[in-house]
Amino acid sequence: MCTYINEKARIFGSAKGPSGWVKVDTANVYFDHPYHAPLDHALGIDFVDESSGSPQRVAVEISAESARRLVAKILAALESGEAAHAIEPEPTEMALDVR
């Protein structure tokens, strides 16, 4: 079923699309029929800059299994990377209301 279920994460950073690097402040995350990936359902993420109202987005559609692998690798990279750099999360990040 096509749904409108959408998990919205506030983020801080940049993404690179067809026109180059852009600021992004939101990741819209959903699990639904993909547009391009040859799957019945896919985990989709749209990186956008909601505050500017820009129509640009950087999008991915990946399988559920891929998404779970990606989540694990993101957490692993964060853990080892923050340890290697001996850093704490930046204040900008801590000020964000991450839902």
Next chain:
Amino acid sequence: MTYEGLIGGEVEFTGHNGDTGNAYHARPTAEGRVPGVVVIHHAPGWDEWCAEVCRKFAQHGYAAIAPNLYFRDGPGAPDDVAAKVRARGGVPDDQVVGDVNGAARWLRAQDNSSGKVGVIGFCSGGRQTYLVACVGEGFDAAVNCWGGNVVVDDPSLLTPQRPVAPIEYTATLSCPVLGLFGNDDPNPSPEHVNRLEAALKEHGKVYEFHRYDGAGHAFMSWYRPHYRVEQSNDAWKKVLDFYGRVLRAA
């Protein structure tokens, strides 16, 4: 067997609140009056599939129009526009009804219109088809292709955009309904289809349901892995037979 000529392209129509939107339209080029069909696109947007479906109906002697229900969020690639619509929770039901009514009025205003207009929708468009068949402006036939959330168990799925489960409007359904469903579909599940059928029976409505084994959601979408050729071919026959009987009746 002959293949009649057809013509297709974009047109403008007047939708909800008098807003001007764009739509894809295809019709036979042969002389004579023909029935119309409004094609409601699925949640991923006003994509190539909609235009293909319109041309198929035109090939079979219908004037078809697929209104872009996301025109207020465009222009742009269908997937990008659909992403914007998704991010804000989808299009409101009353706006959809207004736009689909407007598309039907556009068809009836054409010189080649027989006056009869059906509606067909896929996936979320199947739900919207059932909705407009109940509360829209006098449709003559409706084809609900695997519309999910016509029956709603989880109240959290009732949102400001979609405040009422369409099954609740069944008493006001004003035309025959054809329903096409895959028995492996989780939404609408076979149990939801049973409940919708029970509601139609309870209210004495004219309907035909066809449920396909070995098929799940969107089994007629030839470009996806869940495409099922045998079931899809049979379902297209059912659609054309249904519209032939209902929309071409004197």
